Each structure stands twice: as C-alpha cells, then as structure tokens.
Amino acid sequence: DTGVSQDPRHKITKRGQNVTFRCDPISEHNRLYWYRQTLGQGPEFLTYFQNEAQLEKSRLLSDRFSAERPKGSFSTLEIQRTEQGDSAMYLCASSPGQYSNQPQHFGDGTRLSIL
Amino acid sequence: QKEVEQNSGPLSVPEGAIASLNCTYSDRGSQSFFWYRQYSGKSPELIMFIYSNGDKEDGRFTAQLNKASQYVSLLIRDSQPSDSATYLCAVSYNNNDMRFGAGTRLTVKP
Numbered sequence: 001d002t003g004v005s006q007d008p009r010h011k012i013t014k015r016g017q018n019v020t021f022r023c024d025p026i027s028e029h030n031r032l033y034w035y036r037q038t039l040g041q042g043p044e045f046l047t048y049f050q051n052e053a054q055l056e057k058s059r060l061l062s063d064r065f066s067a068e069r070p071k072g073s074f075s076t077l078e079i080q081r082t083e084q085g086d087s088a089m090y091l092c093a094s095s096p097g098q099y100s101n102q103p104q105h106f107g108d109g110t111r112l113s114i115l
Numbered sequence: 116q117k118e119v120e121q122n123s124g125p126l127s128v129p130e131g132a133i134a135s136l137n138c139t140y141s142d143r144g145s146q147s148f149f150w151y152r153q154y155s156g157k158s159p160e161l162i163m164f165i166y167s168n169g170d171k172e173d174g175r176f177t178a179q180l181n182k183a184s185q186y187v188s189l190l191i192r193d194s195q196p197s198d199s200a201t202y203l204c205a206v207s208y209n210n211n212d213m214r215f216g217a218g219t220r221l222t223v224k225p
Binding site: 033035040041042043044045048056058089091101103104105106107108109 | 119123146147149151157158159160161164166203205207212213214215216217218
C-alpha cells in the first residue's frame with residue numbers, strides 16, 4: 001500500500017492558463033475527496049467521488065473547476081482560466097467504504113502558484 | 116452554515132507537559148470526529164478519530180467527545196518538540212463531506 005499519490009507536487013503557471021492535477025488513491029478505497037487549502041486555513045471541501053460517481057460539489061467549485069474519476073480509480077482535477085485566487089495547495093484524500101465516517105488519508109498535495 | 120471552530124493559537128507548552136486542544140462544532144447531527152496533525156508544508160496526517168461520547172486513548176493521545184456540549188478535544192501527554200505542528204479538527208456531518216477547522220498551532224518548547 002503506497003498511500004495516496006498526487007502529481008505534480010508543484011505547479012507554476014500564468015494567469016489564464018489551464019492546469020490539471022492527478023490523484024491516485026489508496027487501492028480499493030471507494031471514496032476520493034478533493035480539498036483546497038490556503039495558508040492559515042484548514043482544508044476546504046471541493047468535491048468527492050464514490051467510485052466513479054461525483055456525488056457532491058462545494059459552492060467553492062466554480063464552473064472553471066471540473067473533476068473526474070472515470071474508472072473509479074485515479075481522479076483528475078482541472079482548473080480552466082486560472083486566476084490569482086486559485087493559488088493554493090490542492091489536497092486529495094481517500095477513504096474506504098461508503099460513508100464519510102471513515103478516516104480520510106491525504107496525499108502530499110499539489111501546490112499551485114499563479115503568476 | 117456548518118462550522119468547526121478552533122482557537123488558532125499559538126499554544127505553547129513546555130516539553131513533558133500536557134497540551135490541550137479544543138474544538139467546537141455547530142451541527143448537532145455530527146456523527147464522526149477526527150484529529151489531524153499537519154506539519155508546515157506537509158499534508159494532514161490522521162492522529163485519532165472518535166464516534167462516541169467519552170474518552171478514547173491511543174498512546175500519548177486522548178480524544179474527548181461531548182456531543183451535548185458540541186465539543187471535542189485532544190490531549191497530548193508528555194509533549195515532545197516533535198509534536199510541534201498545527202492540529203486540525205474535522206467533523207463529518209452526514210454521509211457526504213467532512214468540514215475542517217482552521218487548526219491550532221502548537222509549539223512544544225524544549
């Protein structure tokens with residue numbers, strides 16, 4: 001079990017560009033979550049998947065954000081037309097089972113910097 | 116609005132002392148409670164979880180839950196400098212998402 005893996009670890013891009021992040025959850029974990037974390041704040045929920053189904057999206061997730069988990073394994077988070085305010089750490093977490101009462105295990109995150 | 120509140124700190128304790136970290140939450144329907152430790156520049160690491168009222172102990176860590184008071188705490192006994200980190204309280208409100216507090220920064224001084 002190699003834990004939750006995220007790629008890339010760092011991404012620097014110019015405002016207006018599109019970026020895509022990948023998350024590989026712990027194998028056989030049904031649930032996969034995306035969070036955003038800024039300095040001095042706790043992780044903010046963005047969206048989550050139960051297998052391949054995206055079951056909830058936060059109001060924070062504007063129409064510039066899209067997430068997929070096509071085969072119920074890895075997931076991608078895409079941000080289109082990036083803005084300065086998108087600079088943050090993007091965290092992925094996974095958990096077993098079908099309910100959020102199971103502990104979530106986090107990856108190392110992707111730090112996004114918008115120039 | 117479902118809220119999870121923590122004192123941002125910093126909380127400073129001497130080495131060997133007990134560190135007490137507190138968290139309150141707004142939704143009485145909350146079912147599951149988690150404590151994560153986050154070192155600077157790193158991702159959150161699960162320390163403990165608790166579902167029922169009372170205490171739950173794991174090594175030097177004790178989680179305490181009081182649903183009537185909507186209060187959950189984490190005690191760290193025999194604090195070590197390596198315990199210096201930000202501690203995040205997380206609450207699961209339903210079967211869907213988890214909400215985090217902003218975290219309490221703990222410093223353990225040698």
